[in-house]
Amino acid sequence: MTTMTNASVREFKMPDVGEGLTEAEILKWYVQPGDTVTDGQVVCEVETAKAAVELPIPYDGVVRELHFPEGTTVDVGTSIIAVDVAGGAAPAAEEAPAPAPAPAAEPEEKPAARQPVLVGYGVATSSTRRRPRRTTAPDTAVQPELNGHGAPAVPQERPLAKPPVRKLAKDLGVDLTTVVPTGPDGVITREDVHAAVAAVQAPQEQPAPVSAPAPAAPAASAAPVSYDTARETRIPVKGVRKATAAAMVGSAFTAPHVTEFVTVDVTRTMKLVEELKQDKEFTGLRVNPLLLIAKALLVAIKRNPEINASWDEAAQEIVVKHYVNLGIAAATPRGLIVPNIKDAHAKTLPQLAESLGELVSTAREGKTSPSAMQAGTVTITNVGVFGVDTGTPLLNPGESAILAVGAIKPQPWVHKGKVKPRQVTTLALSFDHRLVDGELGSKVLADVAAILEQPKRLISWA
Numbered sequence: 001m002t003t004m005t006n007a008s009v010r011e012f013k014m015p016d017v018g019e020g021l022t023e024a025e026i027l028k029w030y031v032q033p034g035d036t037v038t039d040g041q042v043v044c045e046v047e048t049a050k051a052a053v054e055l056p057i058p059y060d061g062v063v064r065e066l067h068f069p070e071g072t073t074v075d076v077g078t079s080i081i082a083v084d085v086a087g088g089a090a091p092a093a094e095e096a097p098a099p100a101p102a103p104a105a106e107p108e109e110k111p112a113a114r115q116p117v118l119v120g121y122g123v124a125t126s127s128t129r130r131r132p133r134r135t136t137a138p139d140t141a142v143q144p145e146l147n148g149h150g151a152p153a154v155p156q157e158r159p160l161a162k163p164p165v166r167k168l169a170k171d172l173g174v175d176l177t178t179v180v181p182t183g184p185d186g187v188i189t190r191e192d193v194h195a196a197v198a199a200v201q202a203p204q205e206q207p208a209p210v211s212a213p214a215p216a217a218p219a220a221s222a223a224p225v226s227y228d229t230a231r232e233t234r235i236p237v238k239g240v241r242k243a244t245a246a247a248m249v250g251s252a253f254t255a256p257h258v259t260e261f262v263t264v265d266v267t268r269t270m271k272l273v274e275e276l277k278q279d280k281e282f283t284g285l286r287v288n289p290l291l292l293i294a295k296a297l298l299v300a301i302k303r304n305p306e307i308n309a310s311w312d313e314a315a316q317e318i319v320v321k322h323y324v325n326l327g328i329a330a331a332t333p334r335g336l337i338v339p340n341i342k343d344a345h346a347k348t349l350p351q352l353a354e355s356l357g358e359l360v361s362t363a364r365e366g367k368t369s370p371s372a373m374q375a376g377t378v379t380i381t382n383v384g385v386f387g388v389d390t391g392t393p394l395l396n397p398g399e400s401a402i403l404a405v406g407a408i409k410p411q412p413w414v415h416k417g418k419v420k421p422r423q424v425t426t427l428a429l430s431f432d433h434r435l436v437d438g439e440l441g442s443k444v445l446a447d448v449a450a451i452l453e454q455p456k457r458l459i460s461w462a
Helices: 163-172 190-205 216-222 239-252 267-277 289-303 349-364 438-453 457-461
Strands: 009-013 023-029 042-047 052-056 061-066 073-075 079-084 257-265 309-312 317-320 326-328 330-332 335-337 378-382 401-405 409-415 418-432
Touching (some): 042 079, 163 190, 257 438, 267 289, 267 418, 267 438, 289 326, 289 349, 289 378, 289 401, 289 438, 289 457, 326 349, 330 349, 418 438, 438 457
Antiparallel strands (some): 009 079, 023 073, 061 079, 257 418, 330 335, 401 418, 409 418
Protein backbone atom coordinates (compact mmCIF):
# COMPACT_ATOMS: atom_id res chain seq x y z
CA MET A 1 0.00 0.00 0.00
CA THR A 2 1.41 3.40 -0.95
CA THR A 3 0.69 6.52 1.09
CA MET A 4 -0.23 9.65 -0.86
CA THR A 5 1.10 12.94 0.52
CA ASN A 6 -0.77 15.50 -1.59
CA ALA A 7 -2.58 17.95 0.69
CA SER A 8 -5.88 17.51 -1.16
CA VAL A 9 -5.92 13.71 -0.80
CA ARG A 10 -8.07 12.21 1.95
CA GLU A 11 -7.53 8.67 3.20
CA PHE A 12 -10.72 6.76 4.05
CA LYS A 13 -10.09 4.19 6.76
CA MET A 14 -11.81 0.90 7.43
CA PRO A 15 -14.47 1.83 10.00
CA ASP A 16 -15.60 -0.28 12.94
CA VAL A 17 -18.92 -1.48 11.49
CA GLY A 18 -19.83 -3.55 14.54
CA GLU A 19 -19.11 -3.57 18.26
CA GLY A 20 -15.71 -5.05 19.00
CA LEU A 21 -14.85 -6.02 15.40
CA THR A 22 -11.18 -5.60 14.51
CA GLU A 23 -11.04 -6.51 10.81
CA ALA A 24 -13.11 -6.93 7.67
CA GLU A 25 -12.62 -8.52 4.25
CA ILE A 26 -13.09 -6.40 1.13
CA LEU A 27 -15.62 -8.32 -0.96
CA LYS A 28 -16.13 -5.92 -3.86
CA TRP A 29 -15.05 -2.49 -5.05
CA TYR A 30 -17.76 -0.37 -6.71
CA VAL A 31 -15.32 2.33 -7.85
CA GLN A 32 -11.95 2.45 -9.60
CA PRO A 33 -9.14 5.04 -9.72
CA GLY A 34 -10.29 8.06 -11.71
CA ASP A 35 -13.98 7.70 -10.78
CA THR A 36 -15.77 10.68 -9.28
CA VAL A 37 -17.45 10.02 -5.93
CA THR A 38 -19.84 12.03 -3.78
CA ASP A 39 -20.41 12.20 -0.04
CA GLY A 40 -22.47 9.17 1.00
CA GLN A 41 -21.79 7.12 -2.14
CA VAL A 42 -21.15 3.41 -1.52
CA VAL A 43 -17.62 2.57 -2.65
CA CYS A 44 -17.20 -1.02 -1.50
CA GLU A 45 -18.75 -3.98 0.25
CA VAL A 46 -16.93 -5.65 3.13
CA GLU A 47 -17.63 -8.73 5.21
CA THR A 48 -17.04 -8.80 8.95
CA ALA A 49 -17.38 -11.71 11.33
CA LYS A 50 -21.06 -10.81 11.57
CA ALA A 51 -22.35 -9.82 8.15
CA ALA A 52 -21.73 -8.02 4.86
CA VAL A 53 -21.68 -4.21 4.92
CA GLU A 54 -21.68 -1.53 2.23
CA LEU A 55 -19.35 1.37 3.06
CA PRO A 56 -20.16 4.94 1.98
CA ILE A 57 -17.39 7.48 1.39
CA PRO A 58 -17.65 10.70 3.43
CA TYR A 59 -16.02 12.93 0.77
CA ASP A 60 -16.66 14.49 -2.63
CA GLY A 61 -13.77 14.02 -5.02
CA VAL A 62 -11.91 11.73 -7.42
CA VAL A 63 -10.63 8.27 -6.51
CA ARG A 64 -6.85 8.23 -6.70
CA GLU A 65 -5.98 4.80 -5.33
CA LEU A 66 -7.48 1.59 -3.96
CA HIS A 67 -4.99 0.41 -1.36
CA PHE A 68 -6.15 -3.22 -1.23
CA PRO A 69 -7.58 -5.64 -3.82
CA GLU A 70 -10.79 -7.59 -3.38
CA GLY A 71 -10.45 -10.56 -1.06
CA THR A 72 -8.01 -8.82 1.30
CA THR A 73 -8.69 -8.79 5.05
CA VAL A 74 -7.94 -5.34 6.46
CA ASP A 75 -7.65 -4.16 10.06
CA VAL A 76 -10.10 -1.58 11.35
CA GLY A 77 -8.50 1.87 11.18
CA THR A 78 -6.37 1.09 8.13
CA SER A 79 -6.73 3.36 5.09
CA ILE A 80 -8.37 1.51 2.18
CA ILE A 81 -8.98 4.21 -0.44
CA ALA A 82 -7.48 7.61 -1.31
CA VAL A 83 -9.74 10.38 -2.63
CA ASP A 84 -8.56 13.70 -4.08
CA VAL A 85 -11.10 16.13 -2.63
CA ALA A 86 -9.81 18.88 -4.94
CA GLY A 87 -10.79 16.76 -7.94
CA GLY A 88 -7.74 17.83 -9.95
CA ALA A 89 -5.23 15.79 -11.89
CA ALA A 90 -3.69 12.87 -10.14
CA PRO A 91 -0.61 13.98 -8.22
CA ALA A 92 2.69 12.36 -9.03
CA ALA A 93 3.58 9.69 -6.52
CA GLU A 94 6.46 11.10 -4.52
CA GLU A 95 8.59 8.13 -3.64
CA ALA A 96 11.37 10.13 -1.98
CA PRO A 97 12.97 7.88 0.62
CA ALA A 98 14.07 10.79 2.82
CA PRO A 99 16.32 9.87 5.72
CA ALA A 100 13.85 11.41 8.17
CA PRO A 101 12.32 8.55 10.18
CA ALA A 102 9.00 10.27 10.83
CA PRO A 103 6.35 9.84 8.08
CA ALA A 104 4.77 12.89 6.50
CA ALA A 105 1.77 14.18 8.40
CA GLU A 106 -1.57 13.71 6.72
CA PRO A 107 -4.38 16.23 7.07
CA GLU A 108 -6.80 15.35 9.83
CA GLU A 109 -9.91 13.85 8.33
CA LYS A 110 -13.47 13.73 9.50
CA PRO A 111 -14.37 10.26 10.80
CA ALA A 112 -16.70 8.27 8.57
CA ALA A 113 -20.24 8.54 9.86
CA ARG A 114 -21.31 5.26 11.44
CA GLN A 115 -24.51 4.14 9.85
CA PRO A 116 -26.73 1.37 11.20
CA VAL A 117 -25.25 -1.08 8.81
CA LEU A 118 -25.08 -4.64 8.86
CA VAL A 119 -23.91 -10.73 9.72
CA GLY A 120 -23.83 -10.93 12.09
CA TYR A 121 -24.40 -13.33 13.30
CA GLY A 122 -26.55 -12.77 16.30
CA VAL A 123 -24.03 -14.71 17.99
CA ALA A 124 -22.27 -14.05 21.09
CA THR A 125 -19.97 -11.28 21.76
CA SER A 126 -17.02 -12.52 19.84
CA SER A 127 -13.55 -12.49 21.31
CA THR A 128 -11.88 -12.01 17.96
CA ARG A 129 -8.12 -12.04 18.06
CA ARG A 130 -6.19 -9.64 15.88
CA ARG A 131 -4.14 -11.36 13.21
CA PRO A 132 -0.38 -10.83 13.49
CA ARG A 133 0.77 -8.10 11.15
CA ARG A 134 2.84 -9.02 8.14
CA THR A 135 6.35 -7.67 8.32
CA THR A 136 7.75 -8.93 5.02
CA ALA A 137 7.89 -5.94 2.70
CA PRO A 138 7.93 -2.29 3.81
CA ASP A 139 5.89 -1.17 0.79
CA THR A 140 3.01 -3.53 1.57
CA ALA A 141 3.01 -3.25 5.35
CA VAL A 142 0.21 -1.25 6.89
CA GLN A 143 1.58 2.14 7.96
CA PRO A 144 -0.48 3.52 10.84
CA GLU A 145 -0.66 7.29 11.10
CA LEU A 146 1.56 8.88 13.73
CA ASN A 147 1.07 12.19 15.47
CA GLY A 148 2.09 14.66 12.82
CA HIS A 149 2.59 17.46 15.32
CA GLY A 150 5.69 15.88 16.85
CA ALA A 151 4.63 17.08 20.28
CA PRO A 152 4.94 14.82 23.30
CA ALA A 153 1.77 13.73 25.04
CA VAL A 154 0.60 15.83 27.93
CA PRO A 155 0.91 13.74 31.10
CA GLN A 156 -2.45 12.76 32.50
CA GLU A 157 -3.37 10.73 35.56
CA ARG A 158 -5.83 8.67 33.49
CA PRO A 159 -5.53 8.87 29.70
CA LEU A 160 -8.72 9.72 27.83
CA ALA A 161 -9.90 6.85 25.62
CA LYS A 162 -13.14 5.12 24.73
CA PRO A 163 -13.77 1.57 26.05
CA PRO A 164 -13.11 -0.15 22.67
CA VAL A 165 -9.78 1.66 22.43
CA ARG A 166 -8.87 0.64 25.97
CA LYS A 167 -9.68 -2.98 25.11
CA LEU A 168 -7.56 -2.77 21.95
CA ALA A 169 -4.65 -1.37 23.97
CA LYS A 170 -5.03 -4.13 26.54
CA ASP A 171 -5.09 -6.83 23.85
CA LEU A 172 -1.95 -5.41 22.21
CA GLY A 173 -0.16 -4.86 25.53
CA VAL A 174 0.04 -1.06 25.15
CA ASP A 175 0.25 1.21 28.20
CA LEU A 176 -2.09 4.11 27.41
CA THR A 177 -0.02 6.49 29.54
CA THR A 178 2.77 6.17 26.95
CA VAL A 179 0.54 6.86 23.93
CA VAL A 180 0.50 10.26 22.20
CA PRO A 181 -3.17 11.28 21.74
CA THR A 182 -4.25 12.91 18.48
CA GLY A 183 -8.02 12.88 18.96
CA PRO A 184 -10.10 15.92 19.91
CA ASP A 185 -9.56 17.12 23.50
CA GLY A 186 -6.64 14.76 23.92
CA VAL A 187 -8.60 11.54 23.36
CA ILE A 188 -6.53 8.50 22.37
CA THR A 189 -7.75 6.89 19.15
CA ARG A 190 -7.25 3.44 17.61
CA GLU A 191 -4.65 4.91 15.26
CA ASP A 192 -2.69 6.23 18.25
CA VAL A 193 -2.57 2.73 19.77
CA HIS A 194 -1.43 1.19 16.48
CA ALA A 195 1.19 3.93 16.13
CA ALA A 196 2.52 3.08 19.59
CA VAL A 197 2.79 -0.58 18.62
CA ALA A 198 4.54 0.30 15.37
CA ALA A 199 7.02 2.52 17.21
CA VAL A 200 7.96 -0.33 19.52
CA GLN A 201 8.18 -2.92 16.76
CA ALA A 202 10.12 -0.74 14.30
CA PRO A 203 13.60 -1.46 15.74
CA GLN A 204 12.80 -5.17 15.94
CA GLU A 205 11.74 -5.32 12.31
CA GLN A 206 15.16 -4.19 11.05
CA PRO A 207 17.01 -7.29 9.78
CA ALA A 208 20.06 -8.08 11.83
CA PRO A 209 23.31 -8.32 9.84
CA VAL A 210 23.84 -11.87 11.00
CA SER A 211 24.62 -14.45 8.37
CA ALA A 212 21.56 -16.63 8.16
CA PRO A 213 22.05 -20.37 7.89
CA ALA A 214 20.93 -21.72 4.55
CA PRO A 215 18.88 -24.85 5.27
CA ALA A 216 15.92 -23.23 3.46
CA ALA A 217 15.57 -26.11 1.02
CA PRO A 218 14.63 -28.77 3.63
CA ALA A 219 11.99 -26.45 5.13
CA ALA A 220 10.51 -25.82 1.71
CA SER A 221 10.33 -29.52 0.97
CA ALA A 222 8.22 -30.10 4.09
CA ALA A 223 5.80 -27.28 3.32
CA PRO A 224 3.75 -28.47 0.34
CA VAL A 225 0.67 -30.50 1.18
CA SER A 226 -0.91 -32.27 -1.75
CA TYR A 227 -4.58 -33.00 -2.15
CA ASP A 228 -6.80 -33.95 -5.05
CA THR A 229 -7.85 -30.62 -6.59
CA ALA A 230 -9.96 -32.42 -9.17
CA ARG A 231 -12.13 -34.14 -6.57
CA GLU A 232 -11.89 -31.79 -3.59
CA THR A 233 -12.91 -28.20 -3.01
CA ARG A 234 -11.46 -26.20 -0.13
CA ILE A 235 -13.47 -23.28 1.22
CA PRO A 236 -11.72 -20.77 3.50
CA VAL A 237 -13.43 -20.48 6.88
CA LYS A 238 -13.94 -16.76 7.46
CA GLY A 239 -16.54 -14.06 7.95
CA VAL A 240 -20.02 -15.12 9.04
CA ARG A 241 -19.26 -18.84 8.77
CA LYS A 242 -16.18 -18.53 10.99
CA ALA A 243 -18.06 -16.51 13.60
CA THR A 244 -20.94 -19.00 13.57
CA ALA A 245 -18.60 -21.95 14.09
CA ALA A 246 -16.82 -20.25 16.98
CA ALA A 247 -20.12 -19.28 18.60
CA MET A 248 -21.57 -22.78 18.34
CA VAL A 249 -18.45 -24.42 19.75
CA GLY A 250 -18.46 -21.93 22.60
CA SER A 251 -22.14 -22.55 23.24
CA ALA A 252 -21.88 -26.33 23.16
CA PHE A 253 -18.99 -26.43 25.64
CA THR A 254 -20.13 -23.61 27.93
CA ALA A 255 -23.86 -24.00 28.50
CA PRO A 256 -25.21 -27.41 29.58
CA HIS A 257 -27.89 -28.06 26.97
CA VAL A 258 -31.12 -29.91 27.63
CA THR A 259 -33.63 -30.56 24.84
CA GLU A 260 -37.28 -31.57 25.31
CA PHE A 261 -39.73 -32.60 22.59
CA VAL A 262 -43.48 -32.54 22.13
CA THR A 263 -45.62 -33.63 19.17
CA VAL A 264 -48.75 -31.53 18.72
CA ASP A 265 -51.85 -31.37 16.54
CA VAL A 266 -51.72 -27.96 14.80
CA THR A 267 -54.75 -28.42 12.56
CA ARG A 268 -56.61 -25.49 14.12
CA THR A 269 -53.52 -23.29 13.80
CA MET A 270 -53.29 -24.08 10.09
CA LYS A 271 -56.96 -23.16 9.67
CA LEU A 272 -56.36 -19.87 11.47
CA VAL A 273 -53.45 -19.10 9.13
CA GLU A 274 -55.77 -19.44 6.13
CA GLU A 275 -58.36 -17.20 7.79
CA LEU A 276 -55.81 -14.50 8.58
CA LYS A 277 -54.67 -14.47 4.96
CA GLN A 278 -58.16 -13.31 4.03
CA ASP A 279 -58.31 -10.72 6.80
CA LYS A 280 -58.03 -7.11 5.54
CA GLU A 281 -55.85 -6.23 8.52
CA PHE A 282 -53.18 -8.59 7.17
CA THR A 283 -53.34 -7.46 3.52
CA GLY A 284 -49.84 -7.35 2.07
CA LEU A 285 -48.30 -9.04 5.11
CA ARG A 286 -46.57 -12.39 5.32
CA VAL A 287 -48.91 -14.79 7.14
CA ASN A 288 -47.65 -18.33 7.75
CA PRO A 289 -47.45 -20.88 10.59
CA LEU A 290 -44.19 -19.32 11.83
CA LEU A 291 -46.10 -16.14 12.67
CA LEU A 292 -48.46 -17.94 15.04
CA ILE A 293 -45.64 -20.09 16.45
CA ALA A 294 -43.70 -16.92 17.24
CA LYS A 295 -46.74 -15.39 18.92
CA ALA A 296 -47.32 -18.59 20.89
CA LEU A 297 -43.73 -18.51 22.16
CA LEU A 298 -44.07 -14.86 23.18
CA VAL A 299 -47.22 -15.68 25.16
CA ALA A 300 -45.47 -18.65 26.80
CA ILE A 301 -42.58 -16.36 27.80
CA LYS A 302 -45.06 -13.89 29.29
CA ARG A 303 -46.51 -16.69 31.41
CA ASN A 304 -43.02 -17.97 32.34
CA PRO A 305 -40.73 -14.90 32.31
CA GLU A 306 -37.77 -16.69 33.95
CA ILE A 307 -37.11 -18.50 30.66
CA ASN A 308 -36.13 -15.19 29.05
CA ALA A 309 -32.78 -14.80 30.81
CA SER A 310 -29.04 -15.08 30.45
CA TRP A 311 -26.18 -16.34 32.59
CA ASP A 312 -23.59 -13.74 33.66
CA GLU A 313 -20.51 -15.81 34.40
CA ALA A 314 -18.38 -12.88 35.56
CA ALA A 315 -20.93 -11.61 38.07
CA GLN A 316 -22.32 -15.06 38.85
CA GLU A 317 -25.85 -13.78 38.28
CA ILE A 318 -28.92 -14.76 36.29
CA VAL A 319 -30.12 -11.78 34.28
CA VAL A 320 -33.88 -11.93 33.63
CA LYS A 321 -34.87 -9.80 30.62
CA HIS A 322 -38.13 -7.86 30.80
CA TYR A 323 -38.20 -7.58 27.03
CA VAL A 324 -38.03 -10.13 24.22
CA ASN A 325 -35.76 -9.67 21.22
CA LEU A 326 -36.99 -12.64 19.20
CA GLY A 327 -34.34 -14.22 16.98
CA ILE A 328 -35.28 -16.00 13.76
CA ALA A 329 -32.60 -18.28 12.30
CA ALA A 330 -32.14 -17.63 8.57
CA ALA A 331 -30.02 -19.55 6.07
CA THR A 332 -28.17 -17.26 3.65
CA PRO A 333 -25.47 -17.82 1.00
CA ARG A 334 -22.91 -16.57 3.54
CA GLY A 335 -24.06 -18.96 6.25
CA LEU A 336 -26.57 -19.09 9.07
CA ILE A 337 -27.49 -15.77 10.67
CA VAL A 338 -29.94 -14.98 13.45
CA PRO A 339 -31.37 -11.47 13.22
CA ASN A 340 -33.89 -10.61 15.89
CA ILE A 341 -37.08 -8.58 16.19
CA LYS A 342 -36.50 -5.96 18.85
CA ASP A 343 -39.20 -5.73 21.56
CA ALA A 344 -41.26 -8.45 19.90
CA HIS A 345 -43.24 -8.87 23.12
CA ALA A 346 -44.85 -5.45 22.62
CA LYS A 347 -46.01 -6.03 19.03
CA THR A 348 -49.51 -6.87 17.89
CA LEU A 349 -49.99 -9.81 15.55
CA PRO A 350 -50.06 -7.60 12.40
CA GLN A 351 -46.96 -5.74 13.62
CA LEU A 352 -45.21 -9.03 14.27
CA ALA A 353 -46.14 -10.22 10.76
CA GLU A 354 -44.69 -7.04 9.26
CA SER A 355 -41.46 -7.39 11.25
CA LEU A 356 -41.07 -11.04 10.25
CA GLY A 357 -41.55 -10.16 6.58
CA GLU A 358 -38.93 -7.41 6.74
CA LEU A 359 -36.48 -9.66 8.61
CA VAL A 360 -36.74 -12.47 6.05
CA SER A 361 -36.50 -10.17 3.02
CA THR A 362 -33.50 -8.32 4.42
CA ALA A 363 -31.70 -11.58 5.26
CA ARG A 364 -32.26 -13.01 1.77
CA GLU A 365 -30.85 -9.84 0.21
CA GLY A 366 -27.78 -10.04 2.44
CA LYS A 367 -28.52 -6.62 3.93
CA THR A 368 -28.97 -7.61 7.58
CA SER A 369 -27.22 -5.10 9.82
CA PRO A 370 -24.99 -6.04 12.79
CA SER A 371 -27.38 -4.29 15.17
CA ALA A 372 -30.20 -6.58 13.98
CA MET A 373 -28.16 -9.59 15.11
CA GLN A 374 -27.18 -8.32 18.54
CA ALA A 375 -28.91 -8.51 21.93
CA GLY A 376 -31.21 -11.43 21.10
CA THR A 377 -32.89 -13.09 24.08
CA VAL A 378 -34.58 -16.20 22.63
CA THR A 379 -34.61 -17.81 19.17
CA ILE A 380 -36.82 -19.83 16.83
CA THR A 381 -35.31 -22.06 14.15
CA ASN A 382 -37.68 -23.54 11.57
CA VAL A 383 -36.10 -26.77 10.36
CA GLY A 384 -39.48 -27.89 9.03
CA VAL A 385 -39.00 -25.88 5.84
CA PHE A 386 -36.41 -28.50 4.83
CA GLY A 387 -38.81 -31.38 5.50
CA VAL A 388 -37.07 -32.27 8.78
CA ASP A 389 -39.25 -33.57 11.60
CA THR A 390 -37.22 -32.12 14.47
CA GLY A 391 -33.73 -31.48 15.80
CA THR A 392 -31.71 -30.55 18.88
CA PRO A 393 -30.80 -26.89 18.31
CA LEU A 394 -27.78 -25.29 19.98
CA LEU A 395 -28.28 -22.15 21.98
CA ASN A 396 -27.09 -18.82 20.72
CA PRO A 397 -24.49 -17.61 23.24
CA GLY A 398 -26.08 -15.26 25.75
CA GLU A 399 -29.54 -16.78 25.36
CA SER A 400 -31.26 -19.35 27.55
CA ALA A 401 -33.64 -21.06 25.08
CA ILE A 402 -34.16 -21.88 21.42
CA LEU A 403 -37.27 -23.47 19.88
CA ALA A 404 -36.98 -25.74 16.84
CA VAL A 405 -40.10 -26.25 14.69
CA GLY A 406 -40.36 -29.42 12.62
CA ALA A 407 -42.22 -30.09 9.41
CA ILE A 408 -46.03 -29.89 9.56
CA LYS A 409 -47.42 -33.06 7.98
CA PRO A 410 -50.77 -34.88 7.81
CA GLN A 411 -50.61 -37.82 10.20
CA PRO A 412 -53.11 -40.23 11.76
CA TRP A 413 -54.17 -38.74 15.08
CA VAL A 414 -56.73 -39.62 17.72
CA HIS A 415 -59.20 -36.74 17.65
CA LYS A 416 -62.44 -36.87 19.68
CA GLY A 417 -62.04 -40.59 20.17
CA LYS A 418 -61.47 -41.42 16.51
CA VAL A 419 -58.34 -41.79 14.39
CA LYS A 420 -58.36 -39.03 11.80
CA PRO A 421 -55.79 -37.37 9.52
CA ARG A 422 -54.57 -34.21 11.29
CA GLN A 423 -51.82 -31.64 10.70
CA VAL A 424 -49.09 -32.57 13.17
CA THR A 425 -45.63 -31.19 14.01
CA THR A 426 -42.89 -31.81 16.57
CA LEU A 427 -41.43 -28.99 18.65
CA ALA A 428 -38.02 -29.16 20.34
CA LEU A 429 -36.98 -26.72 23.05
CA SER A 430 -33.30 -26.54 24.04
CA PHE A 431 -32.43 -24.56 27.15
CA ASP A 432 -29.50 -23.73 29.42
CA HIS A 433 -29.83 -26.03 32.41
CA ARG A 434 -27.81 -23.67 34.61
CA LEU A 435 -30.74 -21.26 34.80
CA VAL A 436 -33.69 -23.23 33.40
CA ASP A 437 -34.65 -26.41 35.22
CA GLY A 438 -36.78 -29.18 33.79
CA GLU A 439 -39.99 -27.83 35.28
CA LEU A 440 -39.62 -24.37 33.76
CA GLY A 441 -38.54 -25.71 30.37
CA SER A 442 -41.44 -28.15 30.33
CA LYS A 443 -43.97 -25.45 31.21
CA VAL A 444 -42.81 -23.22 28.36
CA LEU A 445 -42.87 -26.03 25.80
CA ALA A 446 -46.27 -27.24 27.02
CA ASP A 447 -47.70 -23.71 26.78
CA VAL A 448 -46.49 -23.30 23.19
CA ALA A 449 -47.98 -26.67 22.26
CA ALA A 450 -51.29 -25.88 23.97
CA ILE A 451 -51.63 -22.58 22.10
CA LEU A 452 -50.89 -24.18 18.73
CA GLU A 453 -53.43 -26.89 19.45
CA GLN A 454 -56.05 -24.35 20.55
CA PRO A 455 -55.14 -20.94 19.02
CA LYS A 456 -58.01 -19.25 20.90
CA ARG A 457 -55.70 -19.37 23.92
CA LEU A 458 -53.78 -16.53 22.25
CA ILE A 459 -56.68 -14.33 23.34
CA SER A 460 -57.29 -15.74 26.80
CA TRP A 461 -53.62 -16.06 27.80
CA ALA A 462 -52.16 -12.97 26.15
